[in-house]
């Protein structure tokens with residue numbers, strides 16, 4: 248009888264412990280689940296527009312490696328125009344651009360830009376190449392809708408018990424095929440519908456509360472002109488910016504942004520309703536995009552932070568004044584209050600032991616010192632004086 252009781256007790260204990268053991272096994276079997284660290288932080292590094300082929304510029308590789316080693320992010324996001332080789336070399340180009348991240352075992356995700364698919368290889372085939380590499384979290388959550396790789400990445404609490412934050416990865420597509428409109432493509436209605444449905448499902452799993460989120464996509468939202476520029480009552484021809492049936496000043500109002508505006512933003516030529524959908528759902532607190540390589544401004548449009556991340560690449564066009572990467576730090580105890588830092592190539596190059604001045608295409612250290620001086624003193628002063636006069640003049 249004693250033995251039977253003992254056996255029953257062991258069986259009961261085994262039955263009670265089994266779900267916990269299964270839960271642990273499930274967590275361990277899911278390395279793709281993103282979690283806040285035990286100290287409550289989660290760091291996301293952003294690489295925009297590397298835009299290079301299989302022979303990636305050595306300076307680009309050095310910037311990526313040194314930024315990753317210095318800041319140790321929990322996730323890396325490639326913001327599009329990631330690899331642009333001819334079809335036969337595109338697998339090698341994708342391997343080259345992700346190698347610094349893959350080698351370090353850091354999870355990463357990508358969105359496509361307008362140039363990735365211009366080389367006779369489909370986004371679906373490129374996605375399969377990314378997925379064949381280690382630590383790639385990218386997948387296509389809704390193959391039936393426009394674009395490729397639309398998805399979201401929930402970030403869980405450090406114990407894995409609750410979703411605290413969410414990352415939307417959206418394909419902003421390529422070029423508008425409507426000959427009457429042209430320009431860059433936009434986020435299509437079926438993508439916006441998918442976003443709303445997925446956000447609603449996420450909120451339902453979260454006890455009815457929307458999960459705060461950020462959006463990552465290659466091309467900036469069209470409302471950027473309404474925010475940064477003054478609208479004119481009529482066209483001034485080429486002296487004004489004419490789009491969406493509206494006319495804007497050629498230069499932005501510099502008091503409406505922080506950071507650098509160094510080129511005209513290139514959003515879609517039509518309003519796609521994406522911002523309205525974010526406001527309707529109420530989850531997106533910030534958007535990050537690449538595409539305009541030399542812009543590194545931040546602004547806020549109707550309550551949503553909008554940040555243009557400048558290029559990390561040294562192959563296409565760039566400016567050394569702001570070239571580099573972006574770094575977001577989320578805090579589990581206050582997820583809406585995030586930190587953003589722009590990592591400058593010149594700061595990495597000036598650090599002891601940096602390879603950037605030594606690799607092919609790199610320049611001597613005093614050059615990077617001069618760029619830093621220009622950035623911190625001269626150009627910032629110029630922008631501030633310009634902004635001051637725009638404020639006081641009618």
Ligand SMILES: [Fe+2]
Nearest residue numbers: 328360361538
């Ligand atoms: Fe682009």
